[in-house]
Amino acid sequence: xxxxxxxxxxxxxxxxxxxxxxxxxxxxxxxxxxxxIGRPAQSEHVLDLSRLTGVTLYEPEExxxxxxxxxxxAEIEDLLRNRGQELAFExxxxxxxxxxxxxxxxxxxxxxxxxSGPRRLKAGxxxxxxxxxxxxxxxxxxxxxxxxxxxNVTGYDLSKAMAGSWGxxxxxxxxxxxxxxxxxxxxxxxxxxxxxDDAIAAMALAMGSSAEVSSAAHLPEGVTGRxxxxxxxxxxxxxxxxxxxxxxxxxxxxxxxxxxxxxxxxETVEGTASRTIWRDVRDCAxxxxxxxxxxxxxxxxPGEAARFVLALRMEAGVDAFYDWQGGLVWLRxxxxxxxxxxxxxxxxxxxxxxxxxxxxxxxxxATPVFEPQPPALAALSARxxxxxxxxxxxxxxxxxADAPSDRLxxxxxxxxLTRETRT
Amino acid sequence: xxxxxxxxxxxxxxxRRAEIVADMRIIVPREGVVDTxxxxxxxxxxxxxxxxxxxxxxxxxxxxxxxxRILKYCNERNIRVVPRGSGTSLSGGALPxxxxxxxxxxxxxxxxxxxxxxxxxxxxxxxTNLGITHAVxxxxxxxxxxxxxxxxxxxxxxxxxxxxxxxxxKYGLTANNVLGIEMVLMDGEVVRLGGxxxxxxxxxxxxVMTGSEGLLGVVTEVTVRILKKPETARALLxxxxxxxxxxxxxxxxxxxxxxxGGMEMMDRPAISAxxxxxxxxxxxDVEALLIVExxxxxxxxxxxxxxxxxxxxxxxxxxxxxxxxxxxxxxxWAGRKAAFPAVGRISPDYYCMDGTIPRKELPxxxxxxxELSEQxxxxxxxxxxxxxxxxxxxxxxxxxxxxxxxxxxxxxxDILRLCVEVGGVLTGEHGVGVxxxxxxxxxxxxxxxDQQMRVKCAFDPNHLLNPGKVFPxxxxxxxxxxxxxxxxxxxFPDIPRF
Numbered sequence: 042x043x044x045x046x047x048x049x050x051x052x053x054x055x056x057x058x059x060x061x062x063x064x065x066x067x068x069x070x071x072x073x074x075x076x077x078i079g080r081p082a083q084s085e086h087v088l089d090l091s092r093l094t095g096v097t098l099y100e101p102e103e104x105x106x107x108x109x110x111x112x113x114x115a116e117i118e119d120l121l122r123n124r125g126q127e128l129a130f131e132x133x134x135x136x137x138x139x140x141x142x143x144x145x146x147x148x149x150x151x152x153x154x155x156x157s158g159p160r161r162l163k164a165g166x167x168x169x170x171x172x173x174x175x176x177x178x179x180x181x182x183x184x185x186x187x188x189x190x191x192x193n194v195t196g197y198d199l200s201k202a203m204a205g206s207w208g209x210x211x212x213x214x215x216x217x218x219x220x221x222x223x224x225x226x227x228x229x230x231x232x233x234x235x236x237x238d239d240a241i242a243a244m245a246l247a248m249g250s251s252a253e254v255s256s257a258a259h260l261p262e263g264v265t266g267r268x269x270x271x272x273x274x275x276x277x278x279x280x281x282x283x284x285x286x287x288x289x290x291x292x293x294x295x296x297x298x299x300x301x302x303x304x305x306x307x308e309t310v311e312g313t314a315s316r317t318i319w320r321d322v323r324d325c326a327x328x329x330x331x332x333x334x335x336x337x338x339x340x341x342x343p344g345e346a347a348r349f350v351l352a353l354r355m356e357a358g359v360d361a362f363y364d365w366q367g368g369l370v371w372l373r374x375x376x377x378x379x380x381x382x383x384x385x386x387x388x389x390x391x392x393x394x395x396x397x398x399x400x401x402x403x404x405x406x407a408t409p410v411f412e413p414q415p416p417a418l419a420a421l422s423a424r425x426x427x428x429x430x431x432x433x434x435x436x437x438x439x440x441x442a443d444a445p446s447d448r449l450x451x452x453x454x455x456x457x458l459t460r461e462t463r464t
Numbered sequence: 465x466x467x468x469x470x471x472x473x474x475x476x477x478x479x480r481r482a483e484i485v486a487d488m489r490i491i492v493p494r495e496g497v498v499d500t501x502x503x504x505x506x507x508x509x510x511x512x513x514x515x516x517x518x519x520x521x522x523x524x525x526x527x528x529x530x531x532x533r534i535l536k537y538c539n540e541r542n543i544r545v546v547p548r549g550s551g552t553s554l555s556g557g558a559l560p561x562x563x564x565x566x567x568x569x570x571x572x573x574x575x576x577x578x579x580x581x582x583x584x585x586x587x588x589x590x591x592t593n594l595g596i597t598h599a600v601x602x603x604x605x606x607x608x609x610x611x612x613x614x615x616x617x618x619x620x621x622x623x624x625x626x627x628x629x630x631x632x633x634k635y636g637l638t639a640n641n642v643l644g645i646e647m648v649l650m651d652g653e654v655v656r657l658g659g660x661x662x663x664x665x666x667x668x669x670x671x672v673m674t675g676s677e678g679l680l681g682v683v684t685e686v687t688v689r690i691l692k693k694p695e696t697a698r699a700l701l702x703x704x705x706x707x708x709x710x711x712x713x714x715x716x717x718x719x720x721x722x723x724x725g726g727m728e729m730m731d732r733p734a735i736s737a738x739x740x741x742x743x744x745x746x747x748x749d750v751e752a753l754l755i756v757e758x759x760x761x762x763x764x765x766x767x768x769x770x771x772x773x774x775x776x777x778x779x780x781x782x783x784x785x786x787x788x789x790x791x792x793x794x795x796x797w798a799g800r801k802a803a804f805p806a807v808g809r810i811s812p813d814y815y816c817m818d819g820t821i822p823r824k825e826l827p828x829x830x831x832x833x834x835e836l837s838e839q840x841x842x843x844x845x846x847x848x849x850x851x852x853x854x855x856x857x858x859x860x861x862x863x864x865x866x867x868x869x870x871x872x873x874x875x876x877x878d879i880l881r882l883c884v885e886v887g888g889v890l891t892g893e894h895g896v897g898v899x900x901x902x903x904x905x906x907x908x909x910x911x912x913x914d915q916q917m918r919v920k921c922a923f924d925p926n927h928l929l930n931p932g933k934v935f936p937x938x939x940x941x942x943x944x945x946x947x948x949x950x951x952x953x954x955x956f957p958d959i960p961r962f
Contacts, residue, residue: 061947102715103822103853125721161662168668169640180947184915185908190820191633191852192892194626194675195900195907196934197916198639201671210667222721245581251604251692253760289764296761340663344581368662393661411665417653422667424922429915431947440666 044087050214058181069208071147079439081402107217110149127223131158137329155205158323159256168204176211179430210429224284229315232279233306237347240279244366252293256282259363267327269317328373335378335400341393343367349390380408470932473563498522512556519560536652547678549621552613555897589620605690608635620683626675628893630726633851639674646685650924678930680923694759699796703750703783710752711826713779725759733845738799741806811860815872819883820892823853840875854892
């Protein structure tokens with residue numbers, strides 16, 4: 042295996058051009074923090090972007106930040122924090138779920154995986170904050186899309202096409218994101234002892250109020266204790282996050298207490314404890330158990346989530362908790378991924394997308410990791426892929442089994458590459 | 465009409481017009497096909513009225529099946545299709561072509577589902593933007609993006625243009641508020657993207673479709689997020705002696721961590737035109753007038769008003785009024801909302817531009833515009849979505865004076881070049897359409913545009929859907945698909961590797 046470590050966009054372009062010419066597959070990685078997600082890809086060469094780093098523009102008053110794709114996310118978040126700002130889409134950190142250290146990952150990876158967090162409900166995901174990219178297509182051609190201003194409808198939004206593409210369309214070399222002021226303070230309102238059904242109703246009530254709840258999660262009995270070092274004690278907890286300016290937060294927390302007083306016991310969690318709770322919900326900490334038990338991330342209609350989980354429990358051993366008002370269900374299976382049951386029941390309960398984010402490689406090779414698409418959409422997606430990467434050299438097989446990797450020629454080192462170190 | 469080059473009409477299609485009309489009548493019941501000159505006259509232009517063209521035939525389908533059959537029919541026979549919603553595009557996105565079927569989606573006018581617990585509305589694309597809010601406001605909900613044409617513009621058109629509005633700094637554009645669509649591809653295939661769920665795995669084709677100006681597919685259903693109305697809203701009306709001070713005030717408000725619901729700026733010509741028209745009580749002795757609207761719980765709004773007042777004073781504001789009633793808030797807005805017709809009163813015609821710039825470049829761009837204004841001998845008034853840097857210069861001209869439209873268009877193009885030069889973009893919310901098509905090269909390289917056109921090839925390989933829009937020059941997909949790489953000729957000896 043050969044690893045290329047470019048430090049400039051021009052070098053990235055040269056490498057992709059070579060790979061395209063020689064029809065050699067490339068696996069693009071940043072810090073590798075999400076490398077275990079997706080179908081296990083077999084690529085002869087690794088394009089390591091972890092040295093393509095640096096914040097190239099940060100103008101807090103313009104709410105804009107540009108960086109090279111390999112810039113560590115942690116570095117960017119620190120920089121923003123020092124100016125009272127943040128990436129409002131709250132990118133989750135997969136580290137702990139995979140038994141690795143937290144705090145790794147790059148800004149390019151955040152885009153490629155379209156990361157988000159509990160605030161997704163109100164603030165959107167990476168796709169909603171990306172303003173522009175520079176990238177190298179699988180054709181080896183450098184292109185840019187979007188810009189550095191918030192409001193822009195000039196041409197197709199190819200920046201969004203990069204979000205969630207897992208590096209299979211182009212190698213993004215530079216990103217420009219919208220940044221936003223961080224909330225002055227946050228408080229969590231916790232309604233206790235609700236069963237899943239009632240929790241879904243309580244979250245819908247809260248989200249439909251003018252309390253401007255920014256996150257809504259429900260931890261069933263047995264999951265609660267695994268959040269924020271057990272600060273919530275035992276028993277189910279339905280969590281509502283309120284963020285903003287001090288007086289406003291106090292007012293809205295009070296409003297939620299009034300709204301939910303008949304639903305159950307209502308508690309208030311403030312400050313660091315509140316922030317830790319949401320960090321753990323974001324990072325799926327309850328299932329960061331040091332095992333490789335299969336974990337599903339299910340994006341679905343919020344109102345159907347409890348019934349979906351109930352139906353699944355009748356068929357399989359499963360541990361579950363809810364984020365996004367129920368619109369995001371995390372499932373940990375006791376043994377097999379049970380893909381057939383998960384996807385059949387998801388279709389029955391309003392449809393959506395189930396992604397097998399954690400599983401042993403053999404499961405990820407045997408099961409479609411990402412939700413299979415209907416034929417017309419799958420064909421359209423394949424045509425889009427073909428237009429970016431006609432030779433199928435970028436992360437072949439990572440998203441779909443039918444990527445055109447079979448068209449690639451067997452490994453043959455280019456003349457200028459024979460001196461490469463093999464690891 | 466000034467010299468706009470559109471794709472050459474296809475003679476074969478023109479010669480088969482009667483047959484095509486008859487076939488359309490088989491697909492869509494009689495009154496859904498309009499082929500008389502008088503009947504088609506109503507569709508010959510959109511919001512960019514400088515350009516007019518009668519289509520081959522107007523078809524108004526009512527079902528997804530009809531849309532699918534029309535597109536499949538046209539695709540198989542190499543007939544061009546121009547989709548149209550309410551026809552409010554300010555960039556000529558719905559301008560018909562002589563040899564193209566004009567596919568009008570106005571009969572798709574039903575709201576299909578209101579779902580409060582999941583906070584979504586599912587609507588057909590011909591429902592107006594405001595129609596969605598009207599359907600849910602009894603329960604205190606609304607749909608956030610509010611383009612100024614919201615009373616007329618359709619939600620399908622909003623998807624096509626990624627429409628914004630004065631509230632999008634805080635609440636996002638159409639792209640951030642649409643959760644799903646159903647659309648028909650040029651070959652008649654029906655595809656659903658997204659739905660009531662937030663994340664869809666696979667390529668973000670919903671993101672690509674939003675703002676694609678009708679070149680990729682025809683939207684037949686839209687699922688949007690609805691929000692609970694803020695408890696209260698109040699506005700500040702702040703005047704500054706210079707635009708620099710106004711601009712700095714905007715920067716300081718955002719720097720203080722405040723994201724207002726709306727933040728609009730007007731320059732002196734716009735202030736005076738608006739005040740003459742609606743008598744909103746605007747100060748006439750200022751160079752820049754800022755309207756800052758804060759929304760949310762009363763306690764939050766009161767808290768932030770105090771902070772914004774202090775910031776304004778600190779930046780040398782000479783006047784600062786805070787609305788004390790809903791009536792007063794609406795009066796503050798009345799002048800801004802009437803700015804376009806107000807300018808229409810002081811000039812026989814005006815041409816509305818739509819660039820976005822990094823906010824800090826505002827003084828430089830305004831100065832540049834003043835110079836251009838002198839150079840072209842045409843006046844210009846500016847309204848500005850100050851929070852997100854979206855400028856709407858209104859160029860004043862008289863279409864009855866020979867050559868003035870051309871001059872206004874050249875002036876407009878120079879303004880947009882200036883926007884790009886300072887790091888901005890050609891269009892913030894009105895779209896490229898035919899209007900800014902030939903300026904795309906100012907912002908994008910050939911490689912950038914080629915990659916965009918390749919995406920078009922994945923959706924519509926024969927370039928039949930809305931041709932002549934967005935791209936200055938259409939290149940055949942086969943040509944775009946060629947790869948110019950040569951084995952063994954690429955060397956890169958100095959790259960660090962391990």
